[in-house]
Amino acid sequence: MSMIKEFSKGLIKENPVFIMALGLCPTLAVTTSVQNAIGMGIAATFVLVCSNVIISLIKNFIPTKIRIPSYIVVIASFVTIVDLVMHAYFPMLHKNLGLFIPLIVVNCIILGRAEAFAGKNNVIKSLADGVGMGFGFTLALIVIGGIREIIGAGQFLGYNVLPLSYKPVLAAILSPGAFLVMGLLMGLMKLLKK
């Protein structure tokens, strides 16, 4: 019961991007297309789940004073593992995401969940929290990426969805588009919450 709660809160109610406003740098940077959004979401979810589990397991051995450096070492190790494994076994995906993978280390969702949740709760709950937050992050990326790709390129996942006569608004896939779309979506979420 509580597991479902820990899982589902990350999707909408405590969505890391729209509600908690965490991890905005990678959100703005990778959402130029849905494909990038999915790749980044999956990679970040994997790191988040792994780091949440490990940190909740070792939390009793880590003195409070050095918990942040310890968390960072754990997270950075997982990111490097993801980077190497992806480079070796999924070179095509790595080519598209290569630039963003190191960004996961500084993604504050992961450190934020380690500090706020995994460091205080048991393994099962931390796992559910990690999966939920990861999915929430992925969902947010896909929504932003989808809107930007449709407006900015007339495509969704690389397929044309708008008539060819549609002239893409390039600004949507450049940096201003990222800020505008995210800001409007955040406002919409606030409005719906009322």
Next chain:
Amino acid sequence: MKYYIRLGFVLLVIAVISSGILAYVNSITKPIIDENKRREKEEARKEVLPQATSFDSLTFLNGETAYIALDRDKIVGYTFVASLYGYSSEVKTMVGLDTLFHITRIKIIEQQETPGLGANCSKSEFQEQFSGKDKTEMQVDKDGGSIASITGATITTRTIASSIRSGMEIMEKKIAETDLQTGEENER
């Protein structure tokens, strides 16, 4: 005092375990990654000079090996990697040349330019226009050359054109120096 030594020790243990795991993962993935990179470049070379059956290294250019392309013992062309910093990233292009120093084909092998603008350089429509051209034409149409620039990405187009031009100049000089036209010096 004792407390602080314990803090350092715990961090040390965490760091040692992490680096041990990373070293292990690296030892497994490194050969695969190197092999992937090598194969990727080999495929790019075959793509720009499909008639070649083997490649012989000629020189180093932009940190990559430039090759002489051979069809049995006959020289059919040369390949090199052109590289320059574009608008937001290093743009690397595999270039194939025939024996008269005309471009056979090019293939962008690495770029992280702006999606929707500069990144369009990896589309085949853009790359095809390079085929058959020589070094004097390696300039954007705005600057008097014959490369049609990508809409909204003149800087990227300029980068590619000038990286190829300077690469061709170096290759021409190198090839004249080594005097390969006789076709005898292939063993190395």
